[in-house]
Amino acid sequence: MYPTIKRLLDSVFAAALLAVLLPCMGGIALALAVDRPGRILFLQPRVGKNDKIFTIYKFRTISVKTDKTAAPAITPLCAFLRAWSLDELPQLWNILKGDMSFVGPRPVVPRETALLSRRRALGATGMRPGLTGLAQVRGRKWLSAEDKARCDAYYCKCASFSLDIYILWRTLFCVHAREPSGDKKPLTNG
Numbered sequence: 001m002y003p004t005i006k007r008l009l010d011s012v013f014a015a016a017l018l019a020v021l022l023p024c025m026g027g028i029a030l031a032l033a034v035d036r037p038g039r040i041l042f043l044q045p046r047v048g049k050n051d052k053i054f055t056i057y058k059f060r061t062i063s064v065k066t067d068k069t070a071a072p073a074i075t076p077l078c079a080f081l082r083a084w085s086l087d088e089l090p091q092l093w094n095i096l097k098g099d100m101s102f103v104g105p106r107p108v109v110p111r112e113t114a115l116l117s118r119r120r121a122l123g124a125t126g127m128r129p130g131l132t133g134l135a136q137v138r139g140r141k142w143l144s145a146e147d148k149a150r151c152d153a154y155y156c157k158c159a160s161f162s163l164d165i166y167i168l169w170r171t172l173f174c175v176h177a178r179e180p181s182g183d184k185k186p187l188t189n190g
Contacts, residue, residue, distance in 0.1 A: 002160060002161065003127075003159075005161070006101060006159070006161075006164070007098070007101070007128075009102075010095050010096075010101050010102055010128075011095075011096060011098075013102065014092045014093075014095040014096040014102075015096055017092050018092050018093070018096065021089060021092070024089075025089050025090070028059055028081065028086060028089070029059070031077055032059060032060065032061075032077070032078075035075050035077045035078070036063060036075060036078075038063070039060055040059065040060060041057055041058065041059065041060060041090060042057075042058045042059065042060040042061075042062075042087075043055050043056070043057060044056050044058075044109065045109070045110060046107035046108060046109060046110075046129065047107060047108055047109070047110055047112075047116060047129075048100070048107055048128065048129050049125070049126065049127060049128045050125055050126060051116075051120075051125055053110065054094070054099040054100075054107075055099075056091060056094055056099075056100075056107060057090035057091060057093055057094060058087050058088060058090055058091065059081060059086070059087040059089065059090060060087075061074060061078035061079075061081050061082050061087045062074060062078070084175060085175050088131060091131050092131075095131065098128070099128070099129075100128055100129050100130060100131060101127070101128040101129070101130045101131070102131050102132070102164070102168065103130045103131070103132060103133060103155075103159075103163075103164040103167050103168060104127045104128050104129050104130030104133055104159075105127065105129050105130060105133050105135070105152035105155065105156070106129060106130060106132070106133050106135060106136060106148075107129035107130075112145075114145040115145040115148055115149055118145055118146055118148075118150075119149045119152055119153070121149075122149050122150065122152070123153055123156065123157070124149060124152035124153040124155070124156045126156060127155075127156050127159065132167060132168065132171040133151070133152065133155060133167065134151040134152070134154060134155045134163075135147070135148040135151040135152060136167075136171060136174070137167055137170035137171055137174055140174075155167075
């Protein structure tokens with residue numbers, strides 16, 4: 001029952017947020033157009049529910065490398081957008097389309113085979129990926145593939161409205177505090 005309610009809530013809140021944040025997103029797009037040449041959006045294939053590939057949308061915050069030896073350039077504007085996760089706002093469209101949810105295992109690129117393999121082994125591929133997830137509030141990129149897969153499997157097994165609210169609240173705290181790792185409580189079923 002909760003997956004149906006979750007999808008309905010995702011659709012309603014994604015549509016509402018897109019309507020409210022459209023001027024802000026337009027401002028970000030305009031600022032990026034002035035800040036750097038090239039595309040405004042970054043589109044990339046990601047692995048979604050049941051291993052289905054979909055295209056994720058983000059604001060492009062890294063320059064397109066013309067010189068293969070050069071490091072990608074990040075301007076102060078782009079660093080700000082990344083620090084506050086504002087580059088993720090176009091993913092509201094992914095949520096509205098049904099590719100993603102607000103909360104779920106974070107969608108990864110197909111080449112992240114170690115994480116994808118562990119997710120499959122632990123049964124963590126049957127949910128829509130999320131804008132945020134349990135792994136993001138428990139350590140984000142500092143977690144090993146095994147720990148991320150364990151967090152994802154726990155979420156898939158125990159998904160509930162209260163767990164989603166907890167993860168969303170912790171995400172807001174982590175973004176605001178810009179802390180590298182979040183909650184360290186052990187995973188339990190109770």
